[in-house]
Amino acid sequence: MVQIEQDILGKNDAIAQENRLKFAMNKQLVVNLVSSPGSGKTTLLTETCRRLAADKVVVIEGDQETANDADRIRETGVRAIQVNTGKGCHLDAAMIASACERLELDGGDLIFIENVGNLVCPAGFDLGERHKIAILSVTEGEDKPLKYPDMFAASSLMLVNKVDLLPHLKFDVQLCIDNARKVNPDIEVICVSATTGEGVPEWIDWLQSQRK
Numbered sequence: 162m163v164q165i166e167q168d169i170l171g172k173n174d175a176i177a178q179e180n181r182l183k184f185a186m187n188k189q190l191v192v193n194l195v196s197s198p199g200s201g202k203t204t205l206l207t208e209t210c211r212r213l214a215a216d217k218v219v220v221i222e223g224d225q226e227t228a229n230d231a232d233r234i235r236e237t238g239v240r241a242i243q244v245n246t247g248k249g250c251h252l253d254a255a256m257i258a259s260a261c262e263r264l265e266l267d268g269g270d271l272i273f274i275e276n277v278g279n280l281v282c283p284a285g286f287d288l289g290e291r292h293k294i295a296i297l298s299v300t301e302g303e304d305k306p307l308k309y310p311d312m313f314a315a316s317s318l319m320l321v322n323k324v325d326l327l328p329h330l331k332f333d334v335q336l337c338i339d340n341a342r343k344v345n346p347d348i349e350v351i352c353v354s355a356t357t358g359e360g361v362p363e364w365i366d367w368l369q370s371q372r373k
């Protein structure tokens with residue numbers, strides 16, 4: 162088991178490194194959104210695409226089945242490609258390489274990857290992205306960074322989503338942030354609501370600062 166795991170991860174890391182070099186050469190910013198299912202990745206992405214419509218934005222959508230999320234992105238006018246992983250629980254670097262080829266990008270792009278929803282497997286797979294971004298919604302509980310530390314340790318930024326629901330819930334935002342910083346003292350945090358737009362300008366500013 163250990164040998165197989167090492168072989169798979171070794172092969173993935175080599176392709177991820179090729180992706181990373183290509184992204185750098187083509188001046189592309191690539192961010193990989195990771196979270197459990199339903200935390201609001203696609204909703205936040207559609208809102209983000211609407212606000213960045215004038216930019217060169219594309220989205221690579223990962224789900225086990227269906228093209229629903231790519232369809233939701235395309236409704237905003239942004240190009241999207243759907244990757245179905247079947248039995249797989251995460252995207253890998255080869256899937257991203259092939260999706261980028263199909264997108265025929267010409268450089269300077271902002272590439273969003275929406276990974277398959279789960280807080281475990283996507284943490285272990287480097288796609289060649291600049292940043293992993295963990296989305297945690299306030300309905301999931303403050304303890305998730307402690308229960309699934311790898312995901313939060315691998316992420317540069319945590320977006321705490323659905324803050325519009327806070328008045329209806331017992332969710333301690335500061336405790337959640339403290340828990341995330343226990344596993345990753347450097348993680349940045351932005352509180353957002355993908356549906357009301359609260360915090361979304363700060364998220365867009367964060368993206369723009371990464372593009373410079």
Ligand SMILES: Nc1nc2c(ncn2[C@@H]2O[C@H](COP(=O)(O)OP(=O)(O)O)[C@@H](O)[C@H]2O)c(=O)[nH]1
Pocket residue numbers: 196197198199200201202203204205278322323324325326353354355356357
């Ligand atoms: N109240 C509220 N609901 C949200 C927010 N973001 C997403 N949702 C809802 O959460 C559900 C799952 O969202 P979706 O974007 O499909 O999550 P994904 O599985 O992470 O892509 C949908 O019913 C969304 O309307 C938010 O900020 N506030």
Ligand SMILES: [Mg+2]
Pocket residue numbers: 202203204230275
């Ligand atoms: Mg989705």
